Amino acid sequence: GAGVSQSPSNKVTEKGKDVELRCDPISGHTALYWYRQRLGQGLEFLIYFQGNSAPDKSGLPSDRFSAERTGESVSTLTIQRTQQEDSAVYLCASSLEGRIHNEQFFGPGTRLTVL
Amino acid sequence: AQSVTQLGSHVSVSEGALVLLRCNYSSSVPPYLFWYVQYPNQGLQLLLKYTSAATLVKGINGFEAEFKKSETSFHLTKPSAHMSDAAEYFCAVSNTGANSKLTFGKGITLSVRP
Numbered sequence: 001g002a003g004v005s006q007s008p009s010n011k012v013t014e015k016g017k018d019v020e021l022r023c024d025p026i027s028g029h030t031a032l033y034w035y036r037q038r039l040g041q042g043l044e045f046l047i048y049f050q051g052n053s054a055p056d057k058s059g060l061p062s063d064r065f066s067a068e069r070t071g072e073s074v075s076t077l078t079i080q081r082t083q084q085e086d087s088a089v090y091l092c093a094s095s096l097e098g099r100i101h102n103e104q105f106f107g108p109g110t111r112l113t114v115l
Numbered sequence: 116a117q118s119v120t121q122l123g124s125h126v127s128v129s130e131g132a133l134v135l136l137r138c139n140y141s142s143s144v145p146p147y148l149f150w151y152v153q154y155p156n157q158g159l160q161l162l163l164k165y166t167s168a169a170t171l172v173k174g175i176n177g178f179e180a181e182f183k184k185s186e187t188s189f190h191l192t193k194p195s196a197h198m199s200d201a202a203e204y205f206c207a208v209s210n211t212g213a214n215s216k217l218t219f220g221k222g223i224t225l226s227v228r229p
Binding site: 003004035040041042043044045048059091093095102103104106107109 | 119121207215218
């Protein structure tokens with residue numbers, strides 16, 4: 001079956017512009033995570049959605065970052081007024097339920113470059 | 116707070132040699148630990164996970180890891196490296212709260228020499 005998909009695969013933007021990144025989780029997966037991987041760094045947690053519960057936004061680095069999820073399907077991560085330090089690979093993952101033992105399945109990521 | 120340390124950023128081994136990738140964790144509660152692999156131009160893939168059952172965990176592609184509480188370690192090993200093992204490897208610890216978000220180490224790039 002289809003895995004987690006993300007679009008676009010690459011995005012180059014100018015400083016100050018807004019960008020929107022999309023994630024399509026595996027069908028039936030109620031939990032969805034966004035992570036960021038900056039060059040030479042590990043993955044940083046950004047935000048977590050679980051069903052209809054309020055999202056855990058504790059990892060968002062600033063109020064320029066926001067994310068939405070429509071029910072248990074597509075999620076979009078929006079970065080407003082992008083800065084050069086936002087350049088990174090943004091990874092989305094989904095799992096059957098938001099529990100420890102459930103494997104998170106990762107998408108291929110979106111590479112964002114802010115000039 | 117939980118954290119993971121992966122010392123070094125790059126390991127190079129010869130084909131057929133032992134692979135040892137180190138991971139140390141910090142956690143105030145019993146952790147759940149994971150190793151993920153990222154092949155070039157692909158997404159992260161789960162290699163294996165420790166969830167408080169057996170301390171020696173076997174994963175895919177011949178990899179295994181041993182949980183050692185006394186050393187707060189979860190090192191990844193493979194007896195004989197193959198060229199196809201060349202990839203980036205990430206160790207991660209899971210949040211034991213309601214949100215099972217993963218806290219990752221910085222990753223180690225494994226190169227395999229012919």
